Amino acid sequence: MAKCDVCGTSVDLPYNCRRCGGSYCSEHRLPENHNCTGLNEWNDPDGVFDSGFDDSVDNRGGRSSDLRDRLSPNTGPGGVLGYFRGNVSYLFLAIILVVFVLEHVVAILFGGEAFRTLFVLTSANPEYVWTWVTSVFSHQPFTFVHIFGNGIVLFFFGPVVERQIGSKRFALLFVLTGMLAGLGQIGLGFLLGEPVSGVLGASGAILAIMGILTVLNPGMKVYLYFVLPVPIWLLTFGYAGISVFGVLAADQNVLGNVAHGAHLIGLLLGLAYGQRVKEKVRSPSDIQFGRGGGGMGGPGRGRF
Known part of the structure; x- marks a missing residue:
């Protein structure tokens, strides 16, 4: 027979709290009724534990007066940001589509300079x-x-990488590699003596994603057009070869106005990060990928 850690009542079948490890009677079994030290780990912004009817309850739930608790994002299973956990790839894809629409609105209404x-x-x-x-x-x-x-590529490959490294790291990786690829392309333009250069596009981040998968599982089959199996290393370094040739032939502009330097920078960053996490994650052996290659090249000033 055990005693309740709060009131001292003897209990034949005590309730053991998995958060704080204490033993409690039926009256004090709920975390808020025994001032559980694990309440802070629950991230309960909706006040599930704090019903509001008992003023004696330690106010550490969603109605906390602490400003930090009030301003912290709700990332719990039922929180708003919780819906994006595991779905950052699709979130970024949606953002890209929305921005694509906004680009046309701005270009049509306010002109090219805007x-x-x-x-x-x-x-x-x-x-x-x-x-x-x-x-x-x-x-x-x-x-x-x-x-x-x-x-x-983001739709098919993004979720694979996101599941391996986590949504937060994936989001940071995507934005940082995209930024660094773009800035690197601008720097390359200075070195090549281009008077004015500009870049836009997610291909630097996309090549980083492919670089990661290439390191994690170079033999992973990518089903081009859902039919032709190609190892991802061949697809990745095929793009890399085109980009190297594009950089070397920049003066002749034989491959169109494509930011090949950004492709290479994104790929190198992805390969480096993949090598860093190689021993910690696993990658699938195959993935279907339809109609993939054309979108990273083609005409268009400063696209990558």
Whole structure:
């Protein structure tokens, strides 16, 4: 027979709290009724534990007066941000589509200068720091080739990487590699003597995703057009070869106005990160990938 840690009542079948490890009677078994030290770990912004009817309850639930608790995002299983856990790839895809629509609205209503100011990272105005991020989610307007190629790779490959490294790390990886790829392309333009260069597109982040998967499982089969099995290493380094050739032939512009340097930078970052997490995660042996390659290349100034 055990005693309740709160009231001392002898109990034949005590309730053992898995959070704090204490033993309690039926009256004090709920976490809020015995001032459970584990309440802070529950992230209960909706006040599930604190009913509000008992003023003696320690007010550490969703009605906490603590400003930090009130302002912290609700990432619990039932929280708003909880819906994005495991779905950041699809969230980013949705953002890309929304931005694509906004690009056309701005370009049509306010002109090309406004479009470049908001969405294009340029060597003329690298101090426009918002374009470091907006350019990652922007794509060449008035054509669907660019956004389709990047979108379909993100749709198929993004969730695979996200499941391996977690949603928070994936989100950070996508934005940072996209930003660094764009800034690297601008720097490469200075080295090549380009008077003004501009970039937009998610291909730097997309190549980082492919680089990670290439390290984790180079033999992973990618079913191009849902039919032709190709190892991902061949697909990844095929893009890399095209980008290397594009950088070397930049003066001749034989491959169109594509930011090949951003492709290579994104790929190298992805390969490096994949090597870092290689021993900690596992990757599937195959994945279907339809109509993939065309969207990363093609005409269009500063696309990547």
